[in-house]
Amino acid sequence: MGAPVSAGLTHSRGVPSATRVAGHVGSTLRIGGVLAWAVVGWTYRHLRWVVSVASLAFAVRLLPNGQPSGIRVLILGWGVPAVVAVVWARWWPASYERWAAGPLKRASWRRWARRRWPVLARECGLSVQRDQRASWSTSALRAVAPGRPSARSTVWVHPRLCSVTARGVTLTVTVRARTGQTVEDLENAAPALAAAASARSFRCRALSPSTVEYVLVMADRLGPVRAASAPVDVLVDAVPVGRRQDGTRWLLPLTGRHTLVVGCSGSGKGSIFWGVCGGLAPAVRAGLVRLWGVDLKRGIEVGMGRHLFSDVATTPAQALDVLNRLLRVVDERGNRMAGVTRLHEPTSSDPLHVLAIDELAVLTAYADPEVRKEASRLLAEVLTQGRALGVIVLACVQDPRKEVIGLRGLFTQTLALRLRSADETRMVLGDGAAALAPAHRISPSTPGTAWVIEEDGSADRVRADFWPDDLVRHVATHNPAPYVPDTSKPIEQVESVEDAEVDRGSAVDVAPGGVSSVRSRKARAPRQPRTPRRPRVTAPQSPSEAGSVSSSDVGPEAA
């Protein structure tokens, strides 16, 4: 048998085969097709610009010469701007968006709102039909030709469009209610207006009893995941946790507030937990803030950044102890501040105490009945009295039902991550929130996204930055909580400062796998003089007893 014969043409050195030529032609055609398609698409989207530039080129280049050339018009007026724009948008998208696409889009949104307002107002149920008396000219016409037109006519009355502005990815429309209309009527139309504008989301804010501002977010800035970065600035009043839906920074106010973070499993509570604790890290290092952790889910979450915390409770008994100690700070500060000031100012000797609780329900709903009762009582006291005295609480929870968190109403700001139903949204954010802040519609594919209700009552969508484990560890290691001897413990429990150091420095780092490792910080902490012996003090059992505790019973920051 002879050698197999190739079905195609044979190769000869220096002469390309038909297959290779066909391949080159094919790929050239493909690239050309993609480019042509991109140019056509861009032209379609920017038709007005292309037509304007083409007309300009025609007028400037050709008319003076008196030699019109179709090819030159095409190249100068259409081809050049289209290719420039495609290349610009492809390789420098940010500057293209900033200087070309962004301003054009915003101008078109503004024009759309102004021109379409009468139709929009009517279709969204904001306008009414009213009978109107005929004008004098109509009446005169009627006198000449009796029978028509009618002496009365029907007109549409719309709420007044006060202003239309566009900035970034938001279109802001301010509207004044017509006679007989309330701001609630205007607010109720917000979802319909947002849908008509094809907005991604919206905010609605009452500026006065007759004026409402609609902020329509036309593009989603919360889509991409953004990792947090190690904080540098010493911040106490508010910490940056992520971004708002209009792309601006989301600062979560802390001073004077108790924060409840609610979201189902996997909704990203960890990002907000570490956004706050990590954001406070430089202040912890500076001694302006003391963090206390309660993580009854085996300390897995808090263990990741253990060094940041002055103390961490991983069992119900330890949690009660932490709550008791904070209550003593509340009592001591209350006595000291009474009649002097109404809001605590954190200093390094008198810091802000932040109690961070990973899963509140484990303590207040799923623990033993006695622990539950005691924990709820202590926490209620901290929540009701601590706010102005510089003792604040950040609590995360999955289930917002009253049976699970009876203390829900004592938190002064609430963040709703992804929730399971409109009912849960109402429970967390309040009546009427299901339409304005639909946390139950947050996609499971965007963890860390939440709805917040601002002080002025408006709702905003936000997304927390993601805190990877390495970043949490890095921030905690570089911003350890300064050592503060706990003099509130009965004396026999703290034999010496060295013992206390070992006690506190033996941070139980629980690895994700659940394996604990004991790490001593004794080597790093400076050696302290021995604590003077003190008379034995019994920890108070109730707030009334706690009120009589002397300043030596609380931490040194209070002394």
Ligand SMILES: Nc1ncnc2c1ncn2[C@@H]1O[C@H](COP(=O)(O)OP(=O)(O)OP(=O)(O)O)[C@@H](O)[C@H]1O
């Ligand atoms: N801000 C974020 N951006 C992007 N992805 C995030 C963000 N936050 C969390 N995730 C992702 O979502 C997953 C779940 O997040 P996280 O553990 O914080 O949820 P959780 O609400 O605390 O859940 P659980 O209550 O079950 O502990 C994380 O593993 C992470 O991959």
